[in-house]
Amino acid sequence: MxxxxxxxxxxxxxxxxxxxxxxxxxxxxxxxxxxxxxxxxxxxxxxxxxxxxxxxxxxxxxxxxxxxxxxxxxxxxxxxxxxxxxxxxxxxxxxxxxxxxxxxxxxxxxxxxxxxxxxxxxxxxxxxxxxxxxxxxxxxxxxxxxxxxxxxxxxxxxxxxxxxxxQALDDQGKQEVLKLRAEGRGLQLTDEVARYMLNRGARGMGELFAALEKLDQASLQAQHRLTIPFVKRIMNW
Structure with missing residues (x-):
C-alpha cells in the first residue's frame, strides 16, 4: 500500500x-x-x-x-x-x-x-x-x-x-445500548439478561459488544434465545 x-x-x-x-x-x-x-x-x-x-x-x-x-x-x-x-x-x-x-x-x-x-x-x-x-x-x-x-x-x-x-453512559444507558445493538442483529435481549451481562462481564462497551457478538453466533448455531442460563453457559460465567 x-x-x-x-x-x-x-x-x-x-x-x-x-x-x-x-x-x-x-x-x-x-x-x-x-x-x-x-x-x-x-x-x-x-x-x-x-x-x-x-x-x-x-x-x-x-x-x-x-x-x-x-x-x-x-x-x-x-x-x-x-x-x-x-x-x-x-x-x-x-x-x-x-x-x-x-x-x-x-x-x-x-x-x-x-x-x-x-x-x-x-x-x-x-x-x-x-x-x-x-x-x-x-x-x-x-x-x-x-x-x-x-x-x-x-x-x-x-x-x-x-x-x-x-458523557460516559451509566448502567441504564449501557443496558439500552446493548438492547439497541441486539435489536439491530435481530436478537431479543430482555432487560433481565442485559442486566446480567452488565453485572457478570466486563463493563466496557467494546467488551460488551464483543460478548453480544459471541452470543449472537451461539444463538444462531443453537437456535436458542438469549436467556440467563444460556448466556451463563456460553460466556462461561
Missing amino acids: STGSPIQLSLSVKLSDEATFRNFFSGPNQLAVRAVQTLADPQSNPGDGALYLWGASGSGRSHLLQAACHRMDEAGGVAMYLPLANMIEYGPALFEGMEEVDLLCLDELDAVVGHADWQEALFHLYNRLRERGGRLLLAADSAPRSMALELADLTSRLGWGLVLQM
Missing part, C-alpha cells in the same frame, strides 16, 4: 456497518449527536465547519465519527475516517490532499501528542479545509487545551470550532 496515496489508504479503513446514527443511543449526548448529524448533512450550514468531541473511552466518539461518514456517503458526498493511532507509522504526508474530501473524520487525535511533524501537518490541513469550505470532525480523550500539544497554534486552531464533551 502506497503511503503517497491518502485516498487509497483511507479506503482501507473499513467503517463498521453497525456504526450508524440509528444504532446510537444518545442518552446524555443528544447535543453532540445533533451537532454531528448537522455536520454530516451536506445540505446543512455547520457554521465554522469543525467539530471537536472529547470524553472518556466508551462514550461513543468513534461510533459517531463513523456514523457521520456513513451519512455523508449516503448523501453522495466523500467522507474519510482515519483512526490516527493506527496511522502514525505512515507519516504526516498522509494528510496531503485530504482537504479535497467533503467530510474528514480524525479519530484518536491524542496520537499526535509528541509528534511535532504531525501537529504541523494537521495545522496546515485544518487551514486548507477551512479555505476550501470542507468539514472536519475530530475526536480525542481530552479537550484541546488539555492535550499538551507542542504546537500552540494547533491548540488554538482546534478550539475555533464547536468543542463538546461526550
Whole structure:
C-alpha cells in the first residue's frame, strides 16, 4: 500500500456497518449527536465547519465519527475516517490532499501528542479545509487545551470550532445500548439478561459488544434465545 496515496489508504479503513446514527443511543449526548448529524448533512450550514468531541473511552466518539461518514456517503458526498493511532507509522504526508474530501473524520487525535511533524501537518490541513469550505470532525480523550500539544497554534486552531464533551453512559444507558445493538442483529435481549451481562462481564462497551457478538453466533448455531442460563453457559460465567 502506497503511503503517497491518502485516498487509497483511507479506503482501507473499513467503517463498521453497525456504526450508524440509528444504532446510537444518545442518552446524555443528544447535543453532540445533533451537532454531528448537522455536520454530516451536506445540505446543512455547520457554521465554522469543525467539530471537536472529547470524553472518556466508551462514550461513543468513534461510533459517531463513523456514523457521520456513513451519512455523508449516503448523501453522495466523500467522507474519510482515519483512526490516527493506527496511522502514525505512515507519516504526516498522509494528510496531503485530504482537504479535497467533503467530510474528514480524525479519530484518536491524542496520537499526535509528541509528534511535532504531525501537529504541523494537521495545522496546515485544518487551514486548507477551512479555505476550501470542507468539514472536519475530530475526536480525542481530552479537550484541546488539555492535550499538551507542542504546537500552540494547533491548540488554538482546534478550539475555533464547536468543542463538546461526550458523557460516559451509566448502567441504564449501557443496558439500552446493548438492547439497541441486539435489536439491530435481530436478537431479543430482555432487560433481565442485559442486566446480567452488565453485572457478570466486563463493563466496557467494546467488551460488551464483543460478548453480544459471541452470543449472537451461539444463538444462531443453537437456535436458542438469549436467556440467563444460556448466556451463563456460553460466556462461561
